[in-house]
Every structure is written in C-alpha cells, then in structure tokens.
Amino acid sequence: QVQLVESGGGLVQPGGSLRLSCTASGFSLSSYVMSWYRQAPGKERELVAIIANTGGNYADSVKGRFTISRDNAKKTVYLQMNSLKPEDTAVYYCNARQYAFNYNYWGQGTQVTVSS
Numbered sequence: 001q002v003q004l005v006e007s008g009g010g011l012v013q014p015g016g017s018l019r020l021s022c023t024a025s026g027f028s029l030s031s032y033v034m035s036w037y038r039q040a041p042g043k044e045r046e047l048v049a050i051i052a053n054t055g056g057n058y059a060d061s062v063k064g065r066f067t068i069s070r071d072n073a074k075k076t077v078y079l080q081m082n083s084l085k086p087e088d089t090a091v092y093y094c095n096a097r098q099y100a101f102n103y104n105y106w107g108q109g110t111q112v113t114v115s116s
Contacts, residue, residue, distance in 0.1 A: 001025070001026045002024075002025070002026035002027050002105055003024070003025045003026055003105075004022055004023070004024055004094045004095075004096060004105055004106065004107035004108075005022070005023050005025075005107060005108070006020060006021065006022045006092065006093070006094050006107045006108065006109060006110040007020070007021050007022075007023075007110060008020040008021050008110060009092060009110030009111045009112045010111075010112070010113070011113045011114075011115065012084055012112070012113070012114055013114070013115070013116050014084060014085060014086060014114055014115075014116055015083060015084065016084050016114070017080070017081060017082045017083075017084065018081045018084065018112060019078060019079070019080050019081070020036065020078065020079040020081065020092055020094075020110060020112075021076055021077075021078055022034070022036075022076065022077045022078075022079075022094030022107055023074070023075055023076045024075040024076070024077075024096060024105075025075065027096075027103075027105075028072075028075075029070065029072050029075045029076075029077070029096070030072040031098055031100075032096040032097060032098050032103070033050065033051070033052050033096075033097045033098070033099070034050070034051050034068075034070055034077040034094070034095070034096055034097075035047060035048075035049065035050040035051070035094075035095040035096075035097070036048045036049045036050075036068060036077075036079045036092055036093070036094060036095070037092070037093045037095055038088075038090035038091065038092045038093065038112075039090055039091050039093070039109075040087075040089060040090040040091075043090075045093070046059065047059060048062055048066065048079070048092070049062065049066055049067075049068035049079060050068070051068045051069070051070055051077065056068040056069070061087075062081075062088070065081065065082050065083045065084075066079060066080065066081050066082070067079070067080040067082075068080075077094060079092070081112070084112075084114045085114060086114045086115060087114075088112060088114050089112060089113050089114050089115070090111075090112060091109040091110065091111050091112075092109065092110050092111075092112055093106055093107055093108075093109045094106070094107035095107075
C-alpha cells in the first residue's frame with residue numbers, strides 16, 4: 001500500500017524551529033521528486049520546497065529559513081524550518097511525484113502553528 005506519513009508538526013513560538021518528516025511506504029523514494037506544500041485557512045495550497053536528487057528550490061517566503069533534504073535509504077524527506085513566523089502557520093503536506101508514469105501521492109498533512 002502506497003502511503004506518505006508526515007510527522008513533526010506542532011505549536012512553536014515565533015523565531016522557533018521545527019523539523020517535519022515524511023516517511024514513504026509501498027514504493028521506492030529514489031525515483032520521485034519530493035515536495036512540501038502548505039495550506040493556511042482560507043488560502044490555496046502552495047509549494048514551499050521541492051527536491052529532486054540533491055539541493056532544493058524554495059518559495060521566496062521561506063528562502064533562507066527552510067531547508068529540504070532527503071534520505072532515500074530511510075525513505076524519508078525532511079523540512080527543517082527555522083526562524084518561524086506566524087504567517088508560516090498552516091497544514092503542511094508531503095508530495096511524491098514521478099513524472100515518467102504520472103504517479104502523484106500526498107500525505108495526510110501535519111499542522112504547524114506559530115504563535116506566542
């Protein structure tokens with residue numbers, strides 16, 4: 001069964017840090033482009049960070065604060081979030097996409113709340 005499970009969300013004060021994890025099962029992570037999206041209340045889902053093999057690309061709003069990484073052996077992708085702001089509050093979703101066969105999988109989401 002194909003599954004993506006996110007973890008690591010929670011409540012954090014402004015300026016704090018969180019690390020989100022997304023663990024895959026039922027497929028090999030290595031051939032997938034992995035991404036983190038987020039959706040705040042009343043807003044559309046937006047791309048936060050994306051990683052193919054190494055490195056990553058980021059939304060302007062998180063550049064310099066967030067870092068995406070992957071460990072294919074552990075079937076896990078991470079999102080390190082530093083210097084968090086209240087506007088980072090959202091449900092964060094993990095996405096796995098393989099363009100060759102048009103596979104596209106989503107996790108169930110994890111809530112991140114930045115508030116004092």
